[in-house]
Amino acid sequence: MKKNLSELLTAFEHIRVSADGISADTMQTNPEITALAFDSRDVAEGTLFFALPGTHTTGNVFIPAAIKAGAAAVVFQDEFDEKTKADIQTALGERKESVPFVKVTDSRFVMAPISAAFYDNPSKKLVVIGVTGTEGKSSTVSFIWQLLRLCGKKAGFISTVQYSLGGEAIANPQHQTTPEAPIIQHHLAEMLAARCEYAVVESSSHGLSSRTNRTGCIDYDCGVFMNVTLEHLEFHKTFEQYRDDKANLFRKLDECDHVKLIDGKKVTVPAFGIVNLEDPSASYFIKATKHPVLGFTTEGKAGKSAGETSAEAKPLPPIPDGVPYLLARNIASARFGLNFTLTEPNVVDEHAKPVQTPVIHIKSSLPGAFNAYNIMAALLAVSRLTGTELATLSPLVEKLLPVKGRMTVIDKGQPFELIVDYAHTPSSFETIFPPVRRRCSGKMISLFGSGGERDTEKRPLQGEVAARFCDIVILTDEDPRGEDSVALLKQIAVGAEKAGKVMDKDLFITPDRPTAIRQALKMAGKDDIVLLLGKSHENSIIYKDHVMPYDEISEAEKALAEMGWK
Numbered sequence: 001m002k003k004n005l006s007e008l009l010t011a012f013e014h015i016r017v018s019a020d021g022i023s024a025d026t027m028q029t030n031p032e033i034t035a036l037a038f039d040s041r042d043v044a045e046g047t048l049f050f051a052l053p054g055t056h057t058t059g060n061v062f063i064p065a066a067i068k069a070g071a072a073a074v075v076f077q078d079e080f081d082e083k084t085k086a087d088i089q090t091a092l093g094e095r096k097e098s099v100p101f102v103k104v105t106d107s108r109f110v111m112a113p114i115s116a117a118f119y120d121n122p123s124k125k126l127v128v129i130g131v132t133g134t135e136g137k138s139s140t141v142s143f144i145w146q147l148l149r150l151c152g153k154k155a156g157f158i159s160t161v162q163y164s165l166g167g168e169a170i171a172n173p174q175h176q177t178t179p180e181a182p183i184i185q186h187h188l189a190e191m192l193a194a195r196c197e198y199a200v201v202e203s204s205s206h207g208l209s210s211r212t213n214r215t216g217c218i219d220y221d222c223g224v225f226m227n228v229t230l231e232h233l234e235f236h237k238t239f240e241q242y243r244d245d246k247a248n249l250f251r252k253l254d255e256c257d258h259v260k261l262i263d264g265k266k267v268t269v270p271a272f273g274i275v276n277l278e279d280p281s282a283s284y285f286i287k288a289t290k291h292p293v294l295g296f297t298t299e300g301k302a303g304k305s306a307g308e309t310s311a312e313a314k315p316l317p318p319i320p321d322g323v324p325y326l327l328a329r330n331i332a333s334a335r336f337g338l339n340f341t342l343t344e345p346n347v348v349d350e351h352a353k354p355v356q357t358p359v360i361h362i363k364s365s366l367p368g369a370f371n372a373y374n375i376m377a378a379l380l381a382v383s384r385l386t387g388t389e390l391a392t393l394s395p396l397v398e399k400l401l402p403v404k405g406r407m408t409v410i411d412k413g414q415p416f417e418l419i420v421d422y423a424h425t426p427s428s429f430e431t432i433f434p435p436v437r438r439r440c441s442g443k444m445i446s447l448f449g450s451g452g453e454r455d456t457e458k459r460p461l462q463g464e465v466a467a468r469f470c471d472i473v474i475l476t477d478e479d480p481r482g483e484d485s486v487a488l489l490k491q492i493a494v495g496a497e498k499a500g501k502v503m504d505k506d507l508f509i510t511p512d513r514p515t516a517i518r519q520a521l522k523m524a525g526k527d528d529i530v531l532l533l534g535k536s537h538e539n540s541i542i543y544k545d546h547v548m549p550y551d552e553i554s555e556a557e558k559a560l561a562e563m564g565w566k
Contacts, residue, residue: 035048040063049075111182122192130200132223133225133228134228136377140377142159142162145157145169147400151386165187179207184201205242221269225250228279272384273292275293277319326343326344329343333369338364338365338371340362342379366402408421418521420531424451447532448474463496466496467500470531490509517556
């Protein structure tokens, strides 16, 4: 891609060339831009560099390094301190050509329109499905992508765990669920170059927030809402703001032009939302768009806690009038599979008379009753977008593959069951622990931590939920970042102790994660189940002063091998 700077600056308003005496006149120099970067280490000749505000520092201090690396222009915000200004002057003195500086109110926000313009607005030429939710996003994104491919459609996707630019899925090296705008727009452009018609984008609350604008200038056609529970309050501050930011996905449906240029032809794409009707916020999301919304529910059966009676179960929110929905019943979940039936209870004909629809039998090799939600959401999205009947799609579910690190079973012949999963919130614990508890005839051992510099309110709740379901709880590092690791884990322990666990008896704090895994495995005996939670697919553990390369599945396999299980 190549664009003149002036072309990119027309993509948004409120831009002015810096008047602090450092920059040349942008329109006079108007350099050719051949790449975009927001990390000075990624800058090469011809790059437009975005200096972003950070948690601990300002991106302005990296401008001199970007200039020395060949940045053709710089987008920045805020004023320079005297040292940064002097360093910039020195770096500019080493360059023969002038470097335009563009000052904006929010350099992160403007990355989206500039990136979309640089890559020729690829989402206007793709059918784009966005998936949001506290839990279930990655699996649902993968299942939509897999179903599209099984239907013979060319598709790509972006998610926490993996991504595909039109070919096979490859591991996502980043910890970000939704990447920064230049990466998203680049990936969408690559999908388009690979002749994809569809793109599935895991859309986190951070990415949908106007504060980051990572998903700005993406023309979504379908928005999928899985759930919203307590999480990320360090960023959103309140649950209400967290939910509101997620609902931006449905609002974007109203902002976009759904006449797409697909494979060179103008195609009108159906715009719609899909919601989990069991979530109390379902109506909030339905009201966030003027487009049709479809629903799905298990009537609470897939999320029912161990030992819970119908009288004890939390009442489900009423299904809004006029919302067509899928209903899953007869859910049977085992270690290596899931079966259920699907019906469409409120389908009507053109005269508003009820239509009897067939019962569809779903058979899947995916573990966990919760996958019923993910499968239903994927079926609804693909059916409506491709015009394929649910009865035709349903046999394809048996071919869906699980996402790495999502209830992944590691079996080396050991006498106990070992599972790796990404669950790291109280609500995700409430989802995965009950069905495992029901089938566990021995001890249940869980190992997990909590992200540093992230939501602290969830920590004691994590400990409390784990203590209710598990016989032994081992607390260990997840990503401590700048926090004291032991102090962080003690905050989780408060909840576990509240639920009856006793330190050094059935509750342990072992910060070093490889050591903690070996501790858990040595405690496990015949018919026990060990759950390693929170790291899953991630490839590192982030500490204050270093990043440790790490792979949960490989580490668990190594620990088993040391015990003689290969």
